[in-house]
Amino acid sequence: xxxxxxxxxxxxxxxxxxxxxxxxxxxxxxxxxxxxxxxxxxxxxxxxxxxxxxxxxxxxxxxxxxxxxxxxxxxxxxxxxxxxxxxxxxxxxxxxxxxxxxxxxxxxxxxxxxxxxxxxxxxxxxxxxxxxxxxxxxxxxxxxxxxxxxxxxxxxxxxxxxxxxxxxxxxxxxxxxxxxxxxxxxxxxxxxxxxxx
Numbered sequence: 001x002x003x004x005x006x007x008x009x010x011x012x013x014x015x016x017x018x019x020x021x022x023x024x025x026x027x028x029x030x031x032x033x034x035x036x037x038x039x040x041x042x043x044x045x046x047x048x049x050x051x052x053x054x055x056x057x058x059x060x061x062x063x064x065x066x067x068x069x070x071x072x073x074x075x076x077x078x079x080x081x082x083x084x085x086x087x088x089x090x091x092x093x094x095x096x097x098x099x100x101x102x103x104x105x106x107x108x109x110x111x112x113x114x115x116x117x118x119x120x121x122x123x124x125x126x127x128x129x130x131x132x133x134x135x136x137x138x139x140x141x142x143x144x145x146x147x148x149x150x151x152x153x154x155x156x157x158x159x160x161x162x163x164x165x166x167x168x169x170x171x172x173x174x175x176x177x178x179x180x181x182x183x184x185x186x187x188x189x190x191x192x193x194x195x196x197x
Contacts, residue, residue: 007135007182009041009067011104013119015112016050024111025054027141031110031175032058038179039064043104045096046070046088048081051110056081067103071096097122106135106182111144120148127168135185136169137178145171 014028028051035042035055042059045052046068056066066084071093074080080087090096097119101107109120126132138145149171155161172181 007105009043009104011043011100011107013116014051014110016047016052018050023142027175028054029058031055033062035059036062036064041065043067043100046080048079069096069099109138124168138169138171140171140173
């Protein structure tokens, strides 16, 4: 019998803007409630605005724990969330992303902009290179990430990516699918994360 992955903390990449579809904002709130109820700690970019803030607030309101990680120069721009369980201020973006990755057991990509896209490809590339084995899930809320998955398929068709690269991530259509998908994933070796150092 295959053992299942144990997920105690989830890194969520998402937009820091208040713009976007109401359905995305609703999904952010729903995600926060699901995480709090399941006892999964949120690790995120540390802002209190946009989808970032909505998810963090929902986790906190549900009695869950939240670790925000934000670089010093963005603390004012993205309005660092002082109401979370733990707010870590880093010197730069690279330290922020590495810390987020180290503190997380899995990654969820919600709708967002260029920053979210950059974080997504970085964590996928790290997985492709064998720097981690952690689950990466894309929440394709309302078809938001359909063009991204089409692009990956196109890169495979054009031989710039390997067919097995498509297995680096899974896609869900609703945050309600998150826990069932995570619970079905096989256990992984958390010690692989030492390669990031």
